[in-house]
Amino acid sequence: MNIGVLGAGQLGRMLALAGYPLANRFTFLDTTGHPSxxxxxxxxxxxxxxxxxxxxxxxxxxxxxxxxxxxxxRAIEAVKPVHPSSEAIRVCQNRAEEKALFDRLGIPxxxxxxxxxxxxxxxxxxALGCPVVAKSVTEGYDGKGQAVIRDPAEAGDAWRSIGHPxxxxxxxxxxxxxxxxxxxRGRDGQVAFYPMAENVHVDGILRYSIAPxxxxxxxxxxxxxxxxxxxxxELDYVGVLTLELFQTRDGGLLANEMAPRVHNSxxxxxxxAVTSQFENHLRAIQGLPLGDTAARMPTCMVxxxxxxxxxxxxxxxxxxxxxxxxKGERPGRKLAHxxxxxxxxxxLLNKMRxxxxxxxxxxxxxxSFE
Amino acid sequence: MNIGVLGAGQLGRMLALAGYPLANRFTFLDTTGHPSxxxxxxxxxxxxxxxxxxxxxxxxxxxxxxxxxxxxxRAIEAVKPVHPSSEAIRVCQNRAEEKALFDRLGIPxxxxxxxxxxxxxxxxxxALGCPVVAKSVTEGYDGKGQAVIRDPAEAGDAWRSIGHPxxxxxxxxxxxxxxxxxxxRGRDGQVAFYPMAENVHVDGILRYSIAPxxxxxxxxxxxxxxxxxxxxxELDYVGVLTLELFQTRDGGLLANEMAPRVHNSxxxxxxxAVTSQFENHLRAIQGLPLGDTAARMPTCMVxxxxxxxxxxxxxxxxxxxxxxxxKGERPGRKLAHxxxxxxxxxxLLNKMRxxxxxxxxxxxxxxSFE
Numbered sequence: 001m002n003i004g005v006l007g008a009g010q011l012g013r014m015l016a017l018a019g020y021p022l023a024n025r026f027t028f029l030d031t032t033g034h035p036s037x038x039x040x041x042x043x044x045x046x047x048x049x050x051x052x053x054x055x056x057x058x059x060x061x062x063x064x065x066x067x068x069x070x071x072x073x074r075a076i077e078a079v080k081p082v083h084p085s086s087e088a089i090r091v092c093q094n095r096a097e098e099k100a101l102f103d104r105l106g107i108p109x110x111x112x113x114x115x116x117x118x119x120x121x122x123x124x125x126x127a128l129g130c131p132v133v134a135k136s137v138t139e140g141y142d143g144k145g146q147a148v149i150r151d152p153a154e155a156g157d158a159w160r161s162i163g164h165p166x167x168x169x170x171x172x173x174x175x176x177x178x179x180x181x182x183x184x185r186g187r188d189g190q191v192a193f194y195p196m197a198e199n200v201h202v203d204g205i206l207r208y209s210i211a212p213x214x215x216x217x218x219x220x221x222x223x224x225x226x227x228x229x230x231x232x233x234e235l236d237y238v239g240v241l242t243l244e245l246f247q248t249r250d251g252g253l254l255a256n257e258m259a260p261r262v263h264n265s266x267x268x269x270x271x272x273a274v275t276s277q278f279e280n281h282l283r284a285i286q287g288l289p290l291g292d293t294a295a296r297m298p299t300c301m302v303x304x305x306x307x308x309x310x311x312x313x314x315x316x317x318x319x320x321x322x323x324x325x326x327k328g329e330r331p332g333r334k335l336a337h338x339x340x341x342x343x344x345x346x347x348l349l350n351k352m353r354x355x356x357x358x359x360x361x362x363x364x365x366x367x368s369f370e
Numbered sequence: 371m372n373i374g375v376l377g378a379g380q381l382g383r384m385l386a387l388a389g390y391p392l393a394n395r396f397t398f399l400d401t402t403g404h405p406s407x408x409x410x411x412x413x414x415x416x417x418x419x420x421x422x423x424x425x426x427x428x429x430x431x432x433x434x435x436x437x438x439x440x441x442x443x444r445a446i447e448a449v450k451p452v453h454p455s456s457e458a459i460r461v462c463q464n465r466a467e468e469k470a471l472f473d474r475l476g477i478p479x480x481x482x483x484x485x486x487x488x489x490x491x492x493x494x495x496x497a498l499g500c501p502v503v504a505k506s507v508t509e510g511y512d513g514k515g516q517a518v519i520r521d522p523a524e525a526g527d528a529w530r531s532i533g534h535p536x537x538x539x540x541x542x543x544x545x546x547x548x549x550x551x552x553x554x555r556g557r558d559g560q561v562a563f564y565p566m567a568e569n570v571h572v573d574g575i576l577r578y579s580i581a582p583x584x585x586x587x588x589x590x591x592x593x594x595x596x597x598x599x600x601x602x603x604e605l606d607y608v609g610v611l612t613l614e615l616f617q618t619r620d621g622g623l624l625a626n627e628m629a630p631r632v633h634n635s636x637x638x639x640x641x642x643a644v645t646s647q648f649e650n651h652l653r654a655i656q657g658l659p660l661g662d663t664a665a666r667m668p669t670c671m672v673x674x675x676x677x678x679x680x681x682x683x684x685x686x687x688x689x690x691x692x693x694x695x696x697k698g699e700r701p702g703r704k705l706a707h708x709x710x711x712x713x714x715x716x717x718l719l720n721k722m723r724x725x726x727x728x729x730x731x732x733x734x735x736x737x738s739f740e
Contacts, residue, residue: 013390017387017390017391020383020387020408020409020696021387021691021692021693021694022681022692022694023681023694023695023696023706025408025696038390038395039390039409274689274711283685287682288681288682288685289682289685289686291685292688292689296666311392311393311658312657312658312659315653315658315659315661316659318662319644319662321391322391322392323391324391324392324393325393326390326393326395336393341644
C-alpha cells in the first residue's frame with residue numbers, strides 16, 4: 001500500500017514513521033519547494049506538473065495540511081480515494097463554513113459575526129463587546145491573520161493589518177483553559193476518542209499539551225466526544241479529526257476550530273497512548289480496525305520552537321521521548337517535541353519544568369489544574 | 371548525524387525507524403543484492419567497490435549482522451568510528467572464541483569440545499555423553515550448520531552434513547527454558563539491562579518471546595546482569611549486546627551464545643519497554659544518555675514466519691502492535707512480528723493464542739511458567 005500525502009512536513013514524517021510498520025510506503029507531494037519530511041519519496045512540484053506522476057504511484061491519498069485548493073482535491077478524488085474527503089477540507093479551511101456547520105449541528109461556539117469591511121468590523125466589535133478577536137476566514141495558521149481588538153476604534157488598523165476581504169469576529173471567551181478533542185473514524189463508521197488534552201498557546205503557537213487531565217469531569221469528555229462524533233458522522237469522515245475548544249468556568253465547552261488531520265495537540269499519543277494518532281489515522285484510511293486510544297500514563301508534550309535544546313540533556317530526563325523533525329532553526333519554527341510521561345500529574349509537572357528549562361525560548365508553562 | 375549500517379534487513383529498518391526522531395539519517399551498505407530495509411539510503415555493493423562512497427556519507431558505523439569479515443570492519447575503524455567494535459565481531463562470529471571468552475570470564479556454559487574431524491567428533495560425543503549438539507564454529511544462523519547427535523555412530527554423517535572444518539560439540543542441556551538478557555552500554559561505560567525474556571524456538575527459529583517473566587527470581591536476573599556486564603566491560607563494548615542462556619531446573623544459567631547487536635528476542639521492547647532496544651542502541655553509539663529499560667507491561671512478541679496473517683484480524687486484538695518488514699513471503703523467512711501487551715500474564719497468554727491462531731504455520735506456543 002503506497003500512501004500519497006499532500007504536504008511534506010513533520011506531520012507527514014510522523015505519519016510515515018507510524019506507517020512503515022504497517023508495510024505502508026509513502027510518496028509526498030510538496031508544492032512549497034522546501035519539504036522537510038526527510039523520509040519516503042518526496043516529489044517537489046513547485047511548477048504543478050507532477051500530479052499525474054504522484055497519482056500513478058499511490059493507492060490512496062491523505063494530507064497533512066488542509067489549506068489546499070478544493071478543486072485540486074476534488075480532481076484527485078476522481079482518480080484515487082482521498083481521506084478525509086474534499087468536503088472536510090472545504091469546511092475546515094474556511095472559518096465561516098466551519099462556524100456555520102457548528103451552528104447547524106448545535107455545537108456551541110463563542111458569539112461571532114462575519115464582516116467584509118472596516119466599518120462592519122467596528123460595528124461587530126461594538127455589538128459583541130470588546131475585547132474581540134478578528135480572524136481572516138481563510139488561511140489562518142498558528143496565529144497569523146489574527147488581531148485582538150480592545151476598542152472599536154482599533155477596527156480600522158486591525159482590518160488593514162489582516163488584509164483579508166472577509167473576517168470572522170468573535171467574542172473574547174473568558175475561558176479556564178484551551179482543550180482539544182481528537183477522534184478517529186474508520187471507513188465503517190467506527191469512532192474512537194482520545195482523552196482530551198489541555199493546550200497552552202503562546203503568541204498563537206502551541207507550546208504544551210497535557211493529557212489526560214486530572215480534573216476533567218467525565219461528563220465534559222462525553223460532551224466533547226458527542227460534538228466531534230456529530231461532526232465526523234455529518235462529514236462521513238474517515239481519519240483523524242481534531243476539534244479545539246474553550247472550557248469555560250461552568251465546565252461548558254465552546255468550539256473554536258477544527259483541523260481535518262493529525263494535530264500538534266495529539267503528539268502526546270506517540271508515547272502516551274496505546275495507539276498514536278498517526279497510526280490510527282493510517283488504520284482508518286486503509287479500512288483497518290482502529291487501535292485503542294486510551295492513555296498509558298499522564299503525558300505532557302513540550303514543543304521545541306525556534307531553537308533546539310541539547311539532546312543529551314533532554315534524553316537524560318527519565319521517560320522523556322524526543323521527536324526531532326530534522327529541520328533548520330528559525331524563529332517560530334516547530335523543530336521538535338518532547339513527550340514526557342510520569343505516573344502522577346505532580347511528577348509530570350516537575351518533569352515538564354525540567355524540560356522547559358533546557359529549551360531556549362521556552363515560556364514558563366502553567367496549566368489550569370496546578 | 372548520518373549513521374552507516376552494514377546490512378540492510380529488518381533490524382536496520384527498525385534502527386532507522388527509531389533513529390529518525392533523534393534526527394538521525396541512515397545509509398545502509400548491502401552486499402547481498404537483496405536489501406529489504408526499505409528506508410533511508412541503501413547502497414547495493416555486490417561488487418565491493420562502494421565502501422569509500424559509503425564511508426564518505428556517514429559519521430559513524432554500526433551493523434545489524436555480525437558475520438562480516440573482521441578485516442573489513444578493522445579497515446572501516448581506521449576511517450570512521452564503529453560501534454560495537456571489530457573485536458566484538460571477531461569474538462561473536464566464532465563459537466570457539468565466544469566460549470573461550472565465557473570460560474575466561476567465569477560465565478558457565480554447557481560442557482563442550484572443539485573438534486576438527488569426524489573421528490574427533492565421535493570421540494567428543496562419547497566423552498560428553500549423547501545426545502550432543504554439533505555446530506560449525508562460524509556462520510551459524512537460525513539453526514543452520516547444526517546437527518543433533520543421538521549416538522556416537524552418527525558422528526560421520528553429522529560431520530559431512532555440516533561440512534565445516536571446525537565444530538563445537540556441546541552437551542545437551544536439560545533446560546527448563548531458553549532465556550535471553552539484553553543490555554546496552556554507553557560510550558561512558560554506563561550500562562542498562564532489560565528484563566530477561568523467555569524465548570521459544572521451533573526448528574532453530576525464534577517464534578515467541580515474553581518479558582518480563584512472572585516467575586523469575588530477582589537473583590537470576592541479577593546473575594544474568596552480572597554475566598553480560600562482565601562481557602560488556604571486557605570488550606569495552608558500545609551499543610546493545612544480547613546473551614542467550616539456558617535456565618536449568620536449579621535456577622542456574624548456562625550461556626549459549628551472544629550477538630553483538632539488537633536482537634529478535636528484544637523486539638518486545640518496541641512497545642513493551644520505556645525505551646526500545648533500537649533507540650537505546652542509537653543513544654549508546656552516539657554518546658547520548660541511555661533510556662529507561664523497564665517494561666511498561668507484560669509483553670509477548672510473536673514472530674510472523676514464512677506467511678503473513680490478515681493485518682485487520684491481528685490489529686483487532688486490543689493492544690496488539692504489528693511490525694511488518696515489507697518483505698516477500700518465503701518459507702522460514704521472518705516477515706513481521708506482533709507485540710501484544712496485557713496487564714497480567716494470564717491475559718497475555720490468551721492474546722498470544724488468539725494471535726497465533728491468526729498466523730499461518732504458527733506453532734502452538736507453550737511457555738515454561740504456564
